[in-house]
Amino acid sequence: MxxxxxxxxxxxxxxxxxxxxxxxxWWTDLRLPPRDPGAPRPSVAVVVPARDEAEVLPLSLPSLLAQQYAGEARVILVDDGSTDGTGDLARKLGEAADTLPLTVTSPGEPPAGWTGKLWALRHGVELAGNVEYLLLTDADIAHAPDSLDSLVAAAETGRDRNAGSGGYDLVSQMARLSTATRWEQLIVPAFVYFFAQLYPFRWSNKPGARTAAAAGGCTLVRREALAEVGGVAAIRGAVIDDVNLARLVKRGGGRTWIGLGDRVDSVRPYPELGxxxxxxxxxxxxxxxxxxxxxxxxxxxxxxxxxxxxxxxxxxxxxxxxxxxxxxxxxxxxxxxxxxxxxxxxxxxxxxxxxxxxxxxxxxxxxxxxxxxxxRGRGAAWKGRTYPAPDQHGEESELPAR
Known part of the structure; x- marks a missing residue:
């Protein structure tokens, strides 16, 4: 040979x-389970960190404000030091009638050791108060009208509310990314394919397995489960915050679920290879x-x-x-x-x-x-910020294993 x-x-x-x-x-069959229309709908706060998102906000924020949810829900947009009028635009979009209540706030610049997104999320989570669930979603993600209801119903599936058992502590959907241009068509499907190869969804969804994954653009987490593992501060320096959050919740004894989303879409265009x-x-x-x-x-x-x-x-x-x-x-x-x-x-x-x-x-x-x-000192650069290699509060030190 x-x-x-x-x-x-x-x-x-x-x-x-x-x-x-x-x-x-490589199977693409994992979707949210059908929801029970008669089940209770606990309180939810939708937290949206946003930095210079005026271009995409008109396509995404109205979809959150128009959520058809039977329980108590509100939207908190955290303006992370934007210079393009993101906060003012969000307030104008929130003036529409018959929408969920909107709070627009700003936490100021992040302290040392924090990424801007996680500093913004921490601020939004604190403002959310004593809600049962938090939907952490990026500013470029547009949601179908029943998205929030479906996510909460999936998290509540099998939960014994008297015993405090069952259900999921974190439910995440991989948003469908834009494939309008030729470069997007070439790069995007492979991006999701590689992600699933590195973090097989079935392994991640299996209780007790070490693999854990989430998609940061759309992650619903139970507030108590997040608090029990130290809150957002526990991953404050993480550049890959979604996977680290899922890993943190799972290691704390929580159940997590991730799958592909059919009606959760990114509206951010990537027309050029660069x-x-x-x-x-x-x-x-x-x-x-x-x-x-x-x-x-x-x-x-x-x-x-x-x-x-x-x-x-x-x-x-x-x-x-x-x-x-x-x-x-x-x-x-x-x-x-x-x-x-x-x-x-x-x-x-x-x-x-x-x-x-x-x-x-x-x-x-x-x-x-x-x-x-x-x-060269320019690692993890995003919208005017550059983050060094994280300390012990940043990325976890293990690759996924079965």
Missing amino acids: TALSLIAWVSLLAWAWLAFGQGRF QLWRMVSRSAYAQLRHNVLLLVGTVLGLALIYLVPPVLLVVGLVTLAPTVIVPSLAAWALMAVTFRPMLAYYGRPAAETLLLPFTASLYLLMTVDSAIQHW
């Missing part, structure tokens, strides 16, 4: 594990815990899994080497089969499965660039 055929077979074995042993990460590049690279090295060895391992792993099959298939065809052709073709086929459901979820044609190796190469470069920017 030649060295090339050995590499090809290793790549195929890796794909066999991913396809059949990684928690069925914008998508920054979205990924600002947190990629943080995901690797700012560890050089993990960076090297990730680059090699991406190359073995996504780049080896097409490259060695071409080499095998040119050299007429069946021991290279067969495993390379099989690995690429598994890659395409597992990517197809995500493309279908985003309404993209099956032929685009063949582009995943190219997209993966872009993500490889984004990850390396994330590390380079961190070493």
Whole structure:
């Protein structure tokens, strides 16, 4: 067996594990369960951190204010030092009749050790008072009219309110991102696919499993469960705040759930590759815990899994080497089969499965660039702020495991 055929077979074995042993990460069937229209609806506060969001706010905030919720609910928009009139625009949008009550507030600049978003969330959570649930949602997320009701109903499923047991302490939906432009169509489905591969939703939803994940754009959390694990302050320096929040709640004994959202959509456009590049690279090295060895391992792993099959298939065809052709073709086929459901979820044609190796190469470069920017002191840069590697209150120190 030649060295090339050995590499090809290793790549195929890796794909066999991913396809059949990684928690069925590529299935896109996890959705919120049907809600019980007769169940009680506890009080909820919707907390929206917003920094320079005047462009997208008219598309997102009205959808929150128009939520059809049978219980008590209010919206708190926390203006995180915006310079584009975000706060004033939010107040105007809140003047519409027959909408949920809106509070617009500002916490000032975050202290050392806090990210701006989490400082804003902490302020909003404090203003929410003694509600039962908190919906933490980004300013670019538009919700269908029954979104809040569905989230709370899912969290309440199976809960014995007298015994204080059952139900979920955190329910999160991965919002559907924009795919209007060609670059978005290329990058976005792969982004969600890679996220699910790293954090298989079924493993995350399994009580007792170490894997935990959430999508920061739409996360409903029980207020008492959040308070019991130290509140937002417990993750105050986390750049990847959603995953760390889910991990914190789960390690505190809470039950978490994550799935794809059909009627929760991001309205933020990413028409250019540079914008998508920054979205990924600002947190990629943080995901690797700012560890050089993990960076090297990730680059090699991406190359073995996504780049080896097409490259060695071409080499095998040119050299007429069946021991290279067969495993390379099989690995690429598994890659395409597992990517197809995500493309279908985003309404993209099956032929685009063949582009995943190219997209993966872009993500490889984004990850390396994330590390380079961190070493240059520009890591985790977002809207005029740059965050250093977090201390013990930032990113958790474990990768997901079954």
